[in-house]
Amino acid sequence: MDELLDDDGAPRPAARPLYEFLERLGPDELAARQRATELDILTMGITFTVYSDGENIDRAWPFDVIPRIISGREWDGVVAGLQQRLVAINRFIDDLYHDQKIVADGVFPADLLAESVNFRPECVGVDPKYGVWAHISGSDLVRDDDGTMYVLEDNLRVPSGVSYVIENRAVTKRAFPELFEGERIRPVDTYTDELDRLLTSLAPEGVDDPQVAVLTPGIYNSAYFEHSFLAQRMGAELVEGGDLMVGSDDCVYMHTTRGRQRVHVIYRRVDDLFLDPEVFRADSMLGVPGLMRAWTAGNVGIANAPGAGVADDKCVYAWVPDIIRYYLGEEPLIANVPTYRCMYDDEREYVLDHLDELVMKPANESGGYGITIGNRATEEELAACAKEILDDPRNWVAQPILSLSTVPTLVPDPDPPAVGERDGAPPPVLRARHVDLRPFILTGADSYVSDGGLTRVALEEGSLIVNSSQGGGSKDTWIVDDLAHAPAPAPADSVQSQGVD
Amino acid sequence: MALLLSRTAERLYWAARYLERAEDTSRMVLAFGELFDDLPPARSGILGDGRWTALLAVFGNGVTDDDTLTENDVAQRLIVDPDRPGSVASSVGLARENLRTTRELLPRAAWRAVNDLSLFVNDEVGRAADRRFRGRVLRRVVDDSRRLDGILTSSMTRDDAWEVWRLGRYLERADMTTRVVGVRAAALMAQDPDEIAYDEVHWMGVLRSLSALQMYQRATRGPIEASQVVKFLLFSDDFPRSVLFCLSEIDRCLERLTDSEPVRHAVVEARSALLSIMTVADDGADLDDAMDWVQSLLAKVHRATTDRYLSIGG
Numbered sequence: 087m088d089e090l091l092d093d094d095g096a097p098r099p100a101a102r103p104l105y106e107f108l109e110r111l112g113p114d115e116l117a118a119r120q121r122a123t124e125l126d127i128l129t130m131g132i133t134f135t136v137y138s139d140g141e142n143i144d145r146a147w148p149f150d151v152i153p154r155i156i157s158g159r160e161w162d163g164v165v166a167g168l169q170q171r172l173v174a175i176n177r178f179i180d181d182l183y184h185d186q187k188i189v190a191d192g193v194f195p196a197d198l199l200a201e202s203v204n205f206r207p208e209c210v211g212v213d214p215k216y217g218v219w220a221h222i223s224g225s226d227l228v229r230d231d232d233g234t235m236y237v238l239e240d241n242l243r244v245p246s247g248v249s250y251v252i253e254n255r256a257v258t259k260r261a262f263p264e265l266f267e268g269e270r271i272r273p274v275d276t277y278t279d280e281l282d283r284l285l286t287s288l289a290p291e292g293v294d295d296p297q298v299a300v301l302t303p304g305i306y307n308s309a310y311f312e313h314s315f316l317a318q319r320m321g322a323e324l325v326e327g328g329d330l331m332v333g334s335d336d337c338v339y340m341h342t343t344r345g346r347q348r349v350h351v352i353y354r355r356v357d358d359l360f361l362d363p364e365v366f367r368a369d370s371m372l373g374v375p376g377l378m379r380a381w382t383a384g385n386v387g388i389a390n391a392p393g394a395g396v397a398d399d400k401c402v403y404a405w406v407p408d409i410i411r412y413y414l415g416e417e418p419l420i421a422n423v424p425t426y427r428c429m430y431d432d433e434r435e436y437v438l439d440h441l442d443e444l445v446m447k448p449a450n451e452s453g454g455y456g457i458t459i460g461n462r463a464t465e466e467e468l469a470a471c472a473k474e475i476l477d478d479p480r481n482w483v484a485q486p487i488l489s490l491s492t493v494p495t496l497v498p499d500p501d502p503p504a505v506g507e508r509d510g511a512p513p514p515v516l517r518a519r520h521v522d523l524r525p526f527i528l529t530g531a532d533s534y535v536s537d538g539g540l541t542r543v544a545l546e547e548g549s550l551i552v553n554s555s556q557g558g559g560s561k562d563t564w565i566v567d568d569l570a571h572a573p574a575p576a577p578a579d580s581v582q583s584q585g586v587d
Numbered sequence: 588m589a590l591l592l593s594r595t596a597e598r599l600y601w602a603a604r605y606l607e608r609a610e611d612t613s614r615m616v617l618a619f620g621e622l623f624d625d626l627p628p629a630r631s632g633i634l635g636d637g638r639w640t641a642l643l644a645v646f647g648n649g650v651t652d653d654d655t656l657t658e659n660d661v662a663q664r665l666i667v668d669p670d671r672p673g674s675v676a677s678s679v680g681l682a683r684e685n686l687r688t689t690r691e692l693l694p695r696a697a698w699r700a701v702n703d704l705s706l707f708v709n710d711e712v713g714r715a716a717d718r719r720f721r722g723r724v725l726r727r728v729v730d731d732s733r734r735l736d737g738i739l740t741s742s743m744t745r746d747d748a749w750e751v752w753r754l755g756r757y758l759e760r761a762d763m764t765t766r767v768v769g770v771r772a773a774a775l776m777a778q779d780p781d782e783i784a785y786d787e788v789h790w791m792g793v794l795r796s797l798s799a800l801q802m803y804q805r806a807t808r809g810p811i812e813a814s815q816v817v818k819f820l821l822f823s824d825d826f827p828r829s830v831l832f833c834l835s836e837i838d839r840c841l842e843r844l845t846d847s848e849p850v851r852h853a854v855v856e857a858r859s860a861l862l863s864i865m866t867v868a869d870d871g872a873d874l875d876d877a878m879d880w881v882q883s884l885l886a887k888v889h890r891a892t893t894d895r896y897l898s899i900g901g
Contacts, residue, residue: 131687131702144687297590305688317691321589324691328899329592341899342590343747344845 087231088492088518089154100157100566103269107262108152108516117513119261120151120496126260132253134554135308147250147311148559151261154493154521154541158272158567161537164227164235167420168525169533170410172223175240175397176529177413179219182396183209193412194405198429201480202396206358208365209393212382215288218529219394222281222353224248224539227523228423229491236423236488238522240406242390242398244355246308247540248277248526249315250560254540258562270567272537277526278319281353284530285320288387289350296350296387298322299340301330303356303372308555313355322353332376336383351387352377358392400449400483401427428475428482437475437484441468444484446475459550461487490550492518493561495543520544522552523563538563591747595689597897599748602685603755606701609678610732611763613725615645615796616665616675620721622792645770646673662716666725675715675728679708694742697735704731750840754892757840761833762885767797768820768830769878774871775813787811794820797828817874821861830881834858837888850891857884 087093090101097105108116124146132147181188182205188194199205224245226238255274259266282298289296300322302313317324329340330349339346354361360370362377380386396402404425410418426433426444437444441460448456458471475482494516502512525539541561542552552558591599619642626638639661646665669676683705690698707727714720736756743749771793775786790811794800803811803819806826823829827836838854841847864877 128706129699129703131690131698310688314688314690318695322691323590323592324595325592326594329594340590341593343593343596343751343896344590347590 087229087233088494089156089229089521090494098155100568101155104153104155104265107265113513113515116151116496120514123149123151123257123261126257127253130253130257131311132250132257133311135306135310136555147253148545148554148557149254149257150495150543150545150559150561151258152494152496152516153258153262153562153564154523155564155566156538158270158565160235161565164420164525165535167418168225168237168527168535169529170414170416170419171225171237171240171406172220172527172529172533174410174413175223175242175406176218176220178409179394179397180217181413183212183219183393188409188412191412193408198401198480202399202402204358204393204395204399206393206396208378209391212391212393214391215387216531219391220397221284221288221389221391221529223390223527223529224524225527227420227525227539228488229523231489231491233491234421236421237406238423239400239403240398241524243357243395244309244390245524245526246312246355247524247542248536249312251526251536251538251540251563252277252319253315254560254562269564272565272567274537277536278316280528280534281316282320282322284528284534285322285351285353285387285389287530288389290384290387293350297348298351298353299325299330299349301325301327301352301354301356301374303360307355309355316353323349325349327356327370327372327374330374330377332374332380336376336380336385338374338377338380338386349386351389353389358395361388361392400425400447401429401480404483423485423488426484428479428484434475434479437482438472441472443487445487446471446482446484448474449481449483459487490520490522493521493541493543495519495545495559495561497545497547517547519547520550520552521561537565589744589746589748591692591751593897593899595692596747596751597893598685598689599692599751600755600892600897602682602689602701603752604759605678605682605685606732606735607756607759608673608763609675609682610729611760611797612646612665612673612675612678613728614798615763615767616642616662617722617725617729618792618796620718621795622788625788641770641774645766647766658718659716662721666715666721667712669712675725676708676712679705679728692748694738696742697738700731700735700738704728707731745843747844750843751896754837754840757833757836758885758889758892760828761830761837762882764797764820764828764830764833765878765881765885767793768817769875769882771796772813772817772820772871772874774875786813790816799826799828802826818865822865830861831858834861844896847895850888850895853884853888853891857881857888860884 090097090105092098127149128146133144134147136143136145178188182199189196189199220242222245224241224247226241227235228238229235251274285298286296298320300313300317302310302324304310304326307313314324316322323340325340331339331341333339338349338352340349356372359366360372362373362375363370364375365378366373378392381388381392403422404427407418407422410416426437428434428437437446444460446458446460458467460468463471496514497517497519499512499515521541521543523539523541526536528534541563542554543559543561544550544552545557545559554560623638639658640656642661643664664671664674666675668674669680671677683701686693686698686701704727708724711724715724739749739752775789787810790813791800794803794811794816797820799820803816806819806823807815809815819826820829822831824831826832834854834857838851841851841854861881867873867877
């Protein structure tokens with residue numbers, strides 16, 4: 087389905103103002119505005135880094151100027167579903183590192199936990215504040231043909247993309263100022279304040295004015311732009327492992343021009359296994375020796391907590407609905423995509439018999455790597471995939487091939503007018519392209535969900551691969567409130583009674 | 588007081604130095620290009636066939652006795668070649684890369700200014716070998732570098748990052764002034780004034796290459812005269828590109844940073860060396876040696892700064 091247009095090609099209600107606006111604009115002016123945004127992105131230096139031929143290239147962020155629109159009322163339901171999901175997932179992680187009641191009660195299989203590569207025995211018994219481990223998560227949502235939103239996966243380790251949500255909005259505001267005047271589009275700018283508030287709340291007890299640091303793997307990391315962006319917006323220090331040290335008092339310090347200064351909270355964008363060479367990978371140059379000591383002693387808050395990744399696993403994903411029911415006694419408000427778990431004989435056999443109808447995913451890869459899409463793979467590729475599943479069934483899940491929703495997107499005209507019929511390059515044309523959505527969920531003492539999130543779009547016709555590392559683009563996402571459904575103003579008499587008091 | 592990581596301080600310091608270097612090199616090439624236009628066509632002597640080559644000496648940039656180098660070759664080396672250390676293209680690229688990785692410290696507009704300049708230089712610098720376009724490219728570098736100073740002056744908190752930025756700027760500037768005075772002024776003064784026609788034009792070129800012509804004229808209200816020019820460029824208390832002025836500013840930066848004694852000691856040393864050569868300012872060859880000496884003391888200030896502020900454990 088298309089999110090902006092119905093089956094007859096008419097605009098859906100929330101998209102009508104945009105649709106009418108684009109019609110008035112015409113193809114040449116629209117092309118000019120797309121070009122202006124690309125220039126904007128270049129001069130603002132909004133980039134991401136790709137690794138190619140052993141080199142790191144700082145590339146301009148790919149962006150399509152046509153926004154994706156979701157109605158506010160629908161979004162409020164998604165928000166409630168995501169909050170519920172993350173509260174339950176955090177209870178689950180905390181349980182795994184303490185009593186493992188869910189395993190004892192037979193809801194989550196013991197052998198799955200025993201084989202998990204993301205379970206960190208070093209974290210057993212640690213009590214992070216509020217019992218929360220996955221403070222910042224980016225769950226990927228997709229919409230199927232019938233319009234239902236599904237959670238496709240939960241990214242609980244170091245999800246990235248939120249900086250582009252904010253930058254995309256800044257760029258879109260300049261491209262279509264006319265639309266922002268007349269519509270009620272929810273702002274996205276406040277995310278960094280919410281994140282700052284969350285991180286500050288993770289400081290050790292008794293620290294009034296905590297020093298927050300964003301820990302980056304360094305300037306060549308693909309998400310370095312984002313690390314720097316978040317540090318800027320929060321007034322936090324952007325640090326690399328070498329900037330930090332853990333003292334004999336088990337506290338974390340950073341090297342500054344004014345000597346060593348204490349750090350109270352670390353927003354780490356470095357993977358668990360690289361965090362502390364004393365505990366995890368001894369060859370890590372990205373981490374800080376002694377960091378785990380400082381954390382378990384309660385002298386530094388770390389987000390996301392080491393070990394949170396245990397629930398970020400395409401196998402655990404299949405149990406999330408059960409996890410929600412077990413801890414919260416509620417039905418999931420937002421659906422999971424049906425998922426076959428290859429560790430079970432019957433489900434694996436189903437998968438092996440229906441390879442061409444399914445998407446096969448290795449449990450511990452991200453960024454779209456290692457995925458086989460059944461109806462697009464060759465016989466050889468399917469056979470290779472089947473072999474990999476049989477070799478390591480625990481590591482594989484499969485899901486039906488969803489028909490992702492589309493949004494009109496500017497692409498080069500596949501059938502440009504003949505030379506001579508017009509001056510200059512032909513303007514791009516609007517074509518339906520598949521999208522997904524990554525909202526960002528913050529969980530601490532309270533929960534917060536970004537308004538909208540990062541919409542990624544597959545620029546090739548029919549393609550489902552949206553990852554920017556593999557040629558995908560992005561769009562601004564508008565959560566639009568219907569002006570007619572705006573909250574009614576307070577009744578006049580209550581205002582009067584306030585006046586009397 | 589906002590804190591400053593030693594590692595970030597190092598990048599900021601180098602960003603400042605590279606940007607200053609790009610600006611100074613650009614202005615120098617512009618000023619001498621204009622100067623050569625005013626001179627009769629190539630003849631023998633110090634500004635003979637190798638007059639463009641002589642520019643390379645200012646930057647300590649490799650072979651200077653190669654008379655076969657053309658104007659275009661020199662422009663390639665000093666401006667266009669991205670792999671040649673100190674070229675405008677390389678300096679702007681390095682300034683950008685260092686600021687890209689310290690973005691969280693500076694007002695956003697500052698990063699945009701440098702990024703914008705870098706995009707422009709990437710696209711256009713190849714044309715700077717051609718004289719007709721050179722001015723456009725180099726003036727943009729000079730203007731944008733100053734625009735950045737304006738942005739920082741008007742919108743950056745006066746914290747450690749600010750002081751480190753200024754430190755890098757003034758140290759590079761002091762170094763550049765000593766180079767111009769050393770090589771150009773010494774070469775010019777070593778000649779008998781009567782033998783060089785256009786003497787005043789040469790000295791105007793020197794002053795212009797340091798943005799100093801108008802201020803020199805205001806300060807001295809007299810004719811352009813060799814020893815006066817050198818005194819102005821080295822010892823002026825209030826001209827912001829004179830070596831003495833730069834050293835005072837460096838000291839002021841250090842005053843606001845913590846535990847700066849070892850670095851300030853190096854500054855005092857450089858300053859007394861500078862003042863001690865006031866008497867030799869009339870003799871060309873001695874002046875050249877004296878400038879080398881001052882440069883080596885500026886390098887000591889750089890090393891002391893690196894040890895104290897820009898390395899972990901300092």
